Amino acid sequence: MLAHVVIGVDLGGTNLRSALLGPEGEVLDKYKEATHASEGWRSVVNRLAESIQRQLEFATRKGLAVAAVGVGAPGVIQMHKGIVVKSPNFPDWNNLPLKQELETMLRIPVFIENDANAAALGEQWRGAGRGISSMILLTLGTGVGGGIVLNNQIWQGADGMAGEIGHMTLMPDGRPCGCGNSGCLEMYASARGIVQSYREAVASTGSTTIEEITSERVYRAARKGEPVAVQVMKGMGRMLGIGLANLINIFNPQMIVLGGGVKDAWDLFIGAAHEEIMRRAFQIPAERTEIVPSLLGDDAGMIGAAAVARQMVGLRV
Numbered sequence: 001m002l003a004h005v006v007i008g009v010d011l012g013g014t015n016l017r018s019a020l021l022g023p024e025g026e027v028l029d030k031y032k033e034a035t036h037a038s039e040g041w042r043s044v045v046n047r048l049a050e051s052i053q054r055q056l057e058f059a060t061r062k063g064l065a066v067a068a069v070g071v072g073a074p075g076v077i078q079m080h081k082g083i084v085v086k087s088p089n090f091p092d093w094n095n096l097p098l099k100q101e102l103e104t105m106l107r108i109p110v111f112i113e114n115d116a117n118a119a120a121l122g123e124q125w126r127g128a129g130r131g132i133s134s135m136i137l138l139t140l141g142t143g144v145g146g147g148i149v150l151n152n153q154i155w156q157g158a159d160g161m162a163g164e165i166g167h168m169t170l171m172p173d174g175r176p177c178g179c180g181n182s183g184c185l186e187m188y189a190s191a192r193g194i195v196q197s198y199r200e201a202v203a204s205t206g207s208t209t210i211e212e213i214t215s216e217r218v219y220r221a222a223r224k225g226e227p228v229a230v231q232v233m234k235g236m237g238r239m240l241g242i243g244l245a246n247l248i249n250i251f252n253p254q255m256i257v258l259g260g261g262v263k264d265a266w267d268l269f270i271g272a273a274h275e276e277i278m279r280r281a282f283q284i285p286a287e288r289t290e291i292v293p294s295l296l297g298d299d300a301g302m303i304g305a306a307a308v309a310r311q312m313v314g315l316r317v
């Protein structure tokens with residue numbers, strides 16, 4: 001009998017992915033379905049429980065004992081209490097005791113973690129950060145998520161709410177952010193930020209080759225050499241680089257991993273980001289920090305949630 005398998009779940013606003021993972025993080029079974037967030041919290045929690053139940057039954061058929069379940073969820077999570085305080089993807093979730101709900105239904109230990117924190121541990125366990133003990137992950141997607149792994153552990157903070165790298169202030173009077181602050185990194189280094197920067201640049205220069213502005217079209221225009229798009233992507237790289245320089249000076253990490261859809265535009269922003277890092281961070285940590293793309297892609301959250309579950313029940317990651 002193979003001991004110590006865990007279930008990892010990535011609860012996204014669009015998709016719900018779950019997997020059964022072996023002791024080395026090998027995926028023994030995985031499953032994906034639509035979340036249907038608009039049906040309300042009870043319906044989503046039931047669907048989540050059914051998805052986990054399916055993995056539990058698979059494990060039983062294979063003679064495997066499941067030690068725990070980890071769930072990565074978007075939004076503000078109080079990890080230690082297992083509560084989703086609020087989530088942009090689930091507007092009706094207010095202080096939802098997700099851990100308690102699932103443990104009551106499934107009768108197995110459940111741990112809830114912020115999805116980006118989970119993804120950071122996933123990349124460290126099985127992805128770009130294998131063999132690295134201290135690294136930081138930024139997911140550059142619609143927004144900017146972050147997770148900090150120090151000495152092989154997610155840095156949780158006093159309330160389990162640390163790692164909100166996307167809400168680092170870069171511009172004191174900058175663009176208003178959904179978090180209530182203004183000038184957050186997320187407002188400049190996310191897909192949404194890129195679209196807004198492009199709109200603003202077009203409004204002031206009056207020239208564009210793009211009809212309907214999306215982040216992908218900005219990347220394409222930049223690769224074709226459209227000056228406005230090239231400048232917008234360099235500007236994005238610059239803001240990202242300032243954020244990374246701050247992180248490097250504070251944490252002196254071995255590695256920074258960049259994930260999320262925006263990493264597809266890597267060649268368009270990374271040069272400008274490196275310039276800012278070398279200009280602003282201390283030389284020794286700046287030169288030693290490897291900045292690399294994520295390897296696990298969409299699986300990072302699910303694998304990382306399983307890693308969280310393993311750590312919480314005292315298993316090796």
Ligand SMILES: [Zn+2]
Pocket residue numbers: 166167177178179180181182184186
């Ligand atoms: Zn913010």
